[in-house]
Amino acid sequence: MSQNNKLLRIEELVLHFSTTHGVVQAVDGVDFELESNRAVVILGESGCGKSSLAKAILRLLPRNVQTYSGRVYLGGTDVMKLSEEEFRQNVRWAVISMVPQAAMNALNPVLKVGEQVSEPATVHLGVGKADAVSLVKKMFQHVGVPEDFIDRYPFELSGGMRQRIAIAMALVTSPNLIILDEPTSALDVLTQASIFNVLKRLKKELGISFILITHDIATSSELADDVAVMYAGQIVEVSDAYGFFDKPLHPYSQKLMASVPRLHGDKEPEFITGRPPSLIALPTGCRFKDRCPFRFEKCDEDPPMFEKEGRLVRCWLYS
């Protein structure tokens, strides 16, 4: 793994929001790396800060940001140092694009889908109208939408087709990295599987990297090369997919894995007792300790990331 293989490196990324109830520590010191042409899954339950992490990477911030700091290296440059205008021109949608959560339901109902897909290209790359049509047709081919759908309106399309349109919108500026936020959670089983086929093909044929944000372990394995588990604003485990799905290390990851219902086999799924801590009032020490079956004295101190068999885990059990 040489240095220039790294597409994205994130160090100590922090994103806190101020609300009337207090400071929400949504992303609290996140580090991870992504090599090009790989897919990393950010796995976590609702409220763990995984969507905020996506927004922090793309600098799509709401107004109530209290702290936003850290380093995001893209290639060799720290894009956190860029001005807003430079970031918009050179990073957002040019190199990293995103399919936001429920994007398929957020398409503009009064614009033809073809126009909506071409918009990022005309705005960011200054593509002309005639070129835009052929570009959109090419994108439709990549995501498996018939070309004549270019003149249709969103209401004329099924959920699966609209999700493909949303992916085409992220793809049209030919970025290196696409962030997908729960891309299939509202879709039917067969549609989910066909969307993942599309994503796998994009990765294989166009060499695109993905950050897939999801709470669904089973479907996340469809795309994952690496898995990062997020809990209460922190990454608690980083592992390659084979290692993770075979034997998760962190007690939280183990519990998550045990909660997945299986089609075959005799193991009954278990649930995790308790609830994740509020991001406003985080406990000291390990943030999972109150729900952890292996809790011991050491857990009252903040665990650092420990390395175990080339994987990283934030748990004192591996010290």
Added chain:
Amino acid sequence: MVSDGNTGVIERIEKKHQERKVILSIDGLRVWFELRRFGFGHAGYVKAVDGVTFDVHEGETIAVVGESGCGKSSLMKTILGLYKPTEGKVVFDGKDLSKLDNKGMHWYHSHVGYVQQDPYGALPPFMNIQRILEEPLIVGGIKNKDIRLQRIHKSMEEVRLTPAEDFLQKFPHMLSGGQQQRVVIARAMIMEPKLLVADEPVSMLDASVRVEILTLLRGLQESHNLSVIYITHDLSTVSYFSERIFVMYAGNLIEKAKVRQVLDNPLHPYTRALLTGTSEPDARNAETFKEIPPGEPPSLVNPPTGCRFHPRCPQFMAGLCDVKFPPDFEPEPGHFVACWLYE
């Protein structure tokens, strides 16, 4: 058959209920919605449910599995008495729903509970939990306030929202998704129904909470000897919650069998595709493409002739599948499939 924990439980339940009676019987049910052009003038029908027949026994959990637009919600709403059947009948506890008057429907609704898909949408935002749970009791004619409160406390305990005092004065938005769904379940259970209809009760919840809610539902089902109709698109949760699965496609039930039979030996090509499409956590998934039948479920206005799956079917037999509608075949005991492959 694999002798795992699940099957053991199911076999025990089966023995126990060998002579159990039928609580809900659906016979040749069709629910069609008329399409009108410009407000008047006939323009065809949406055949949401088209010839569905099955029985639910006392204390039995069945799962209706299908994708969106297959008619499972229309089927459910007809069972709840919200839609009138176009043809066929729904018989609950020996009484035909279409023959019941207002008072009869009132009786029926107090015996059927309904758990909605989206708990937040199902709970009125301006009512606190106590009022939400009290309302069915008031409608059900329980006049004594102390008895109502007792019932509320009891059902809060059953869904493990304890201590009840902490929750009664709260409003729905103050609860987490899992807690909201517990309130919905408590409300469905408060009249002590015999039948519970659960429409995708866990699809809006996080993976770890899902199992918690399903465990709760299963506990209630066992302790109350409740019949449950579990409507879902997720085959993986079915395996440990239901006894029988009915697979629905474009308004028809295409495969009916016990859970293990369907999961271990799916017969209908559509059921097989559904099982292929369902992921299990395995890193090898990322390296292979899934074989998915092309296209999308058909429009219910003009469904394909013959077998409705034939345009997408990998084992399509020309001259048969596209002409004749397949009846139910029984290639192994208790395993029904509507597919010409098993003629």
